[in-house]
Amino acid sequence: MTHMKDPYFIDFPKRIRDIQAEMHRQNIDVYLGSRLRTLSWTADAFCPWRSFVAIPSEGLPTVFTFVIDAARIADDSWLDEDHVFGFAPMGGQDQIEQIADFITDLLKNGRGRIGIESGMSNYLPEGFLTHYEYEQFAAALPDAELVNAHTIIDKLALIKDEGTINRFREASLIVDIGHQAVFDAISNGGYKEMTETEIAGLAAYAMRKAGSEWEWSFTGGNEIASGYRTGFAGGACTPASRRKIKAGEPLMIDIHSMFKLGLGDHAHNYLIGPVTDRQWWHATNFVDIVKKTIDTYRAGITPSELAEQMMGFAEERGFADYMVPGFEHGIGLMGDEWRIGLNDGPFAYWTNPDHVYRENELLICAMQYACPEENIGFRYENPIVIHTDGCEPLSKYPLGVEEIQ
Amino acid sequence: MTEKVKYLSPAWRDEAERRLSSELPPERMNLVTSSMANIYKDCPDGKDRFMFFRFEEGRFADLVIDEGQPPKAEFFITGKYDTFAKITRAELSAQKALMTGKLKLKGNMVKALKLASLADRLNKVLATIPAEY
Numbered sequence: 001m002t003h004m005k006d007p008y009f010i011d012f013p014k015r016i017r018d019i020q021a022e023m024h025r026q027n028i029d030v031y032l033g034s035r036l037r038t039l040s041w042t043a044d045a046f047c048p049w050r051s052f053v054a055i056p057s058e059g060l061p062t063v064f065t066f067v068i069d070a071a072r073i074a075d076d077s078w079l080d081e082d083h084v085f086g087f088a089p090m091g092g093q094d095q096i097e098q099i100a101d102f103i104t105d106l107l108k109n110g111r112g113r114i115g116i117e118s119g120m121s122n123y124l125p126e127g128f129l130t131h132y133e134y135e136q137f138a139a140a141l142p143d144a145e146l147v148n149a150h151t152i153i154d155k156l157a158l159i160k161d162e163g164t165i166n167r168f169r170e171a172s173l174i175v176d177i178g179h180q181a182v183f184d185a186i187s188n189g190g191y192k193e194m195t196e197t198e199i200a201g202l203a204a205y206a207m208r209k210a211g212s213e214w215e216w217s218f219t220g221g222n223e224i225a226s227g228y229r230t231g232f233a234g235g236a237c238t239p240a241s242r243r244k245i246k247a248g249e250p251l252m253i254d255i256h257s258m259f260k261l262g263l264g265d266h267a268h269n270y271l272i273g274p275v276t277d278r279q280w281w282h283a284t285n286f287v288d289i290v291k292k293t294i295d296t297y298r299a300g301i302t303p304s305e306l307a308e309q310m311m312g313f314a315e316e317r318g319f320a321d322y323m324v325p326g327f328e329h330g331i332g333l334m335g336d337e338w339r340i341g342l343n344d345g346p347f348a349y350w351t352n353p354d355h356v357y358r359e360n361e362l363l364i365c366a367m368q369y370a371c372p373e374e375n376i377g378f379r380y381e382n383p384i385v386i387h388t389d390g391c392e393p394l395s396k397y398p399l400g401v402e403e404i405q
Numbered sequence: 406m407t408e409k410v411k412y413l414s415p416a417w418r419d420e421a422e423r424r425l426s427s428e429l430p431p432e433r434m435n436l437v438t439s440s441m442a443n444i445y446k447d448c449p450d451g452k453d454r455f456m457f458f459r460f461e462e463g464r465f466a467d468l469v470i471d472e473g474q475p476p477k478a479e480f481f482i483t484g485k486y487d488t489f490a491k492i493t494r495a496e497l498s499a500q501k502a503l504m505t506g507k508l509k510l511k512g513n514m515v516k517a518l519k520l521a522s523l524a525d526r527l528n529k530v531l532a533t534i535p536a537e538y
Contacts, residue, residue, distance in 0.1 A: 070515045092509030
């Protein structure tokens with residue numbers, strides 16, 4: 001566990017007490033978390049295998065994970081080995097029986113309310129309880145009531161503490177090192193014969209040398225797109241391919257780092273020379289709208305207000321046809337990469353367009369410019385911290401679209 | 406000792422204690438401090454029994470065989486008498502019994518894995534006791 005003076009310190013025992021206070025208010029006896037974001041937020045450890053965290057009404061939580069990773073998680077987490085259990089296909093040790101037994105011991109005569117995490121997400125590793133798991137837990141805990149309670153975590157995790165923000169700051173510094181390594185490698189003809197996968201790898205190598213734990217995005221790690229792949233209609237997901245970088249084409253570099261579960265995510269764009277006037281026109285449009293978006297983000301604004309203003313600007317300048325009309329996605333400690341705010345919008349489990357941003361919310365300022373008919377597109381992503389009078393972009397890599405000779 | 410004693414009887418318990426004390430010195434038990442209770446369901450007389458072991462810094466400290474609730478232990482292993490008897494007779498490995506669900510382990514499996522080889526040593530000693538089941 002990090003020390004309070006450590007810039008990356010997070011008061012995890014306080015987080016647990018805050019959850020328990022809310023459980024008490026909602027008459028929940030045990031909270032059974034299964035989402036990756038909940039595991040990160042409560043255990044301070046990356047849990048790549050199916051995992052659960054059982055939080056009693058008082059005292060420490062216990063993590064349950066696939067046995068092959070339990071000792072490592074106990075080593076990484078602030079929790080000791082008595083609070084990290086491994087499950088495996090053995091009598092009494094499969095995840096359902098082990099966790100149900102554990103919860104039964106916490107309940108009085110097996111009776112009580114158990115908070116679970118049920119819902120849906122576009123993010124595949126979200127980790128909501130599956131239908132099968134729900135049925136099995138319900139059968140193994142016949143006298144308990146299972147109630148959906150993930151909003152408890154969502155509310156508490158919304159505003160970021162200083163330690164969390166500092167972890168994101170460090171992850172962004174690492175991403176900037178990756179971008180510099182890519183620039184150095186592709187400059188002065190270095191791009192010739194280079195593939196997207198190779199660029200993804202050299203960025204990863206530079207970031208790993210700088211301390212990144214992995215290229216965390218489930219979209220294929222580092223996303224690299226060149227030529228027509230930068231401009232997929234309405235697209236914003238480009239796992240690197242074996243395509244070679246070519247002269248006269250755009251190149252989009254969207255790389256990811258992780259530092260103590262804080263996530264770096266920054267996209268930077270190039271034009272491989274020779275560059276046409278039309279390509280420069282697109283690039284200038286893109287850079288201008290990114291600047292305007294960054295200047296507009298602040299506490300009090302909503303996603304829909306911001307989108308309206310930005311699309312109005314794009315319309316005025318004549319490039320609205322090329323803008324994907326979204327300017328953000330959610331972000332938090334590893335596993336939290338989906339909607340903004342809470343599940344309180346008109347479409348369940350999507351971002352509420354009327355969510356009012358508050359100070360110290362963290363999000364990815366994200367936008368995609370795509371002109372498929374001209375085989376050109378650009379992407380911007382950067383974690384930003386919302387302040388009362390503006391926002392703080394965490395990646396400091398200079399904004400621009402550079403020509404590579 | 407060559408004459409057979411009844412499995413889980415007081416005589417068997419005494420012999421088990423003697424052999425565990427003499428054949429498993431603390432170093433052989435990795436100086437471990439732990440406790441375990443085997444819970445035997447459906448014994449031949451229809452009753453349930455438990456066998457409770459405790460080691461202190463590798464030294465054999467306690468062996469209790471009785472009916473009713475076992476003392477608090479770090480691990481509980483529950484199964485039918487016949488299953489435990491097969492394991493003691495080396496007809497079935499404890500690992501296979503666990504993996505097929507014939508035995509149920511309650512306790513932290515990561516810790517249990519660290520102690521698996523010690524449990525094997527213990528079972529091997531118990532298997533040497535001439536017993537009738």
